[in-house]
Amino acid sequence: MGAAATLTPHERTEQAAVNGPGWRFALVLGGGGTKGLAHVGVLRALEERGWIPDVIVGNSIGALIGAAWAVDFTMAELEAVALSMTRHDVFAIARGEMATRRFRAPGLYKDEPLEMLLRGFLGDTTFDQLTRRLVVASVDINCGMVTYWGLPGLRSVSVADAVFASCALPGFFAPREIDGRFLVDGALADNLPVGVAAGQNVDGLVAVDVGSSSALRAEVQESGFAAVFARASEIVFHQMMENRLSSWSGPPMLLVQPRVEHVPMLSFGHNRELIEEGYRATCAALDQAGEEVRHAAGGIYPRRLVEVAVDRARCIGCGACVVLGPPGTFRMDEAGKAVGPAEPQDWSPISGGFIRHCPTYAITAHPARAARDPKGGASTGIARARA
Numbered sequence: 001m002g003a004a005a006t007l008t009p010h011e012r013t014e015q016a017a018v019n020g021p022g023w024r025f026a027l028v029l030g031g032g033g034t035k036g037l038a039h040v041g042v043l044r045a046l047e048e049r050g051w052i053p054d055v056i057v058g059n060s061i062g063a064l065i066g067a068a069w070a071v072d073f074t075m076a077e078l079e080a081v082a083l084s085m086t087r088h089d090v091f092a093i094a095r096g097e098m099a100t101r102r103f104r105a106p107g108l109y110k111d112e113p114l115e116m117l118l119r120g121f122l123g124d125t126t127f128d129q130l131t132r133r134l135v136v137a138s139v140d141i142n143c144g145m146v147t148y149w150g151l152p153g154l155r156s157v158s159v160a161d162a163v164f165a166s167c168a169l170p171g172f173f174a175p176r177e178i179d180g181r182f183l184v185d186g187a188l189a190d191n192l193p194v195g196v197a198a199g200q201n202v203d204g205l206v207a208v209d210v211g212s213s214s215a216l217r218a219e220v221q222e223s224g225f226a227a228v229f230a231r232a233s234e235i236v237f238h239q240m241m242e243n244r245l246s247s248w249s250g251p252p253m254l255l256v257q258p259r260v261e262h263v264p265m266l267s268f269g270h271n272r273e274l275i276e277e278g279y280r281a282t283c284a285a286l287d288q289a290g291e292e293v294r295h296a297a298g299g300i301y302p303r304r305l306v307e308v309a310v311d312r313a314r315c316i317g318c319g320a321c322v323v324l325g326p327p328g329t330f331r332m333d334e335a336g337k338a339v340g341p342a343e344p345q346d347w348s349p350i351s352g353g354f355i356r357h358c359p360t361y362a363i364t365a366h367p368a369r370a371a372r373d374p375k376g377g378a379s380t381g382i383a384r385a386r387a
């Protein structure tokens with residue numbers, strides 16, 4: 001842990017004034033179950049470099065970590081809680097309700113452990129009592145409306161209630177009633193709430209995605225309903241994120257994607273690893289593009305030049321890449337085979353999602369030769385997943 005881990009909130013602000021990026025940003029912490037413990041490492045990396053968020057906009061576990069930050073937890077306190085957290089602190093199967101009410105039980109798990117965890121550090125604090133700005137996403141289970149607690153007019157409610165609602169994965173936890181409405185996990189509509197973050201009077205965003213994954217899996221169907229549900233969630237989160245970010249026209253965004261895909265959503269056996277990976281991924285993103293994003297007018301960073309190729313032997317001529325890829329990137333030749341772009345492509349972290357929809361894995365993407373490392377170059381994440 002760096003020296004900044006022991007700073008008080010006041011000292012952190014002082015340090016930010018001296019070392020900070022001079023760039024007002026919203027930190028967006030997405031949902032992803034316990035994989036979101038990586039957010040603790042993200043905060044440590046940012047704080048060590050004096051990147052202090054103006055506001056945190058979070059969903060689910062991102063809302064929980066953001067709430068701890070908003071009530072002035074030090075990094076040492078936050079890491080201690082994250083490292084000590086166990087399954088029993090959050091999950092207790094609602095055996096009584098399940099036995100008596102069966103399919104009418106409000107949730108698979110009891111509210112009490114999560115409720116106690118949240119009340120323990122948030123008490124009855126409302127959003128307008130926080131010293132730091134926090135926005136929490138949730139969804140009304142009856143009408144489907146997304147509510148962002150902490151925005152003007154939505155600050156008089158309990159932060160603990162809002163975070164509980166944001167963590168209430170439907171079916172797993174009962175919806176939480178706030179002001180007569182019944183709310184669940186914001187992931188249903190906005191797992192990485194960058195849109196509302198962009199409206200918070202900031203120069204840019206640092207967004208941390210721990211919930212989506214384009215990595216290939218094997219034998220999910222053999223692993224039981226919980227694994228199928230978790231994988232389905234990853235796919236939905238990934239598609240939602242791609243849809244939202246592929247046409248991003250908001251302020252510049254540094255997108256951090258810790259490598260947490262191998263960790264099950266509801267596993268508590270990887271706490272330290274997750275924190276360290278959040279720290280590593282954030283340091284890497286800041287090293288690659290921290291300066292660039294601060295001076296950009298827009299776009300998603302880090303960016304890289306990528307060579308895209310089609311294996312003609314594998315191509316079956318379905319044309320999906322022409323339809324799903326960026327306009328003009330692919331064309332079909334007279335033999336009915338796809339032809340990729342002649343020039344390297346300037347890609348953000350979310351570019352290239354269309355590759356995984358090629359039914360024969362005929363498309364590959366690699367760092368452009370000039371950018372490749374001397375050992376021969378690693379492929380992009382997408383190509384790695386294919387390997």
Ligand code: SF4
Nearest residue numbers: 315316318319321358
């Ligand atoms: S998606 Fe794949 S198989 Fe289909 S045309 Fe493109 S390269 Fe060929």
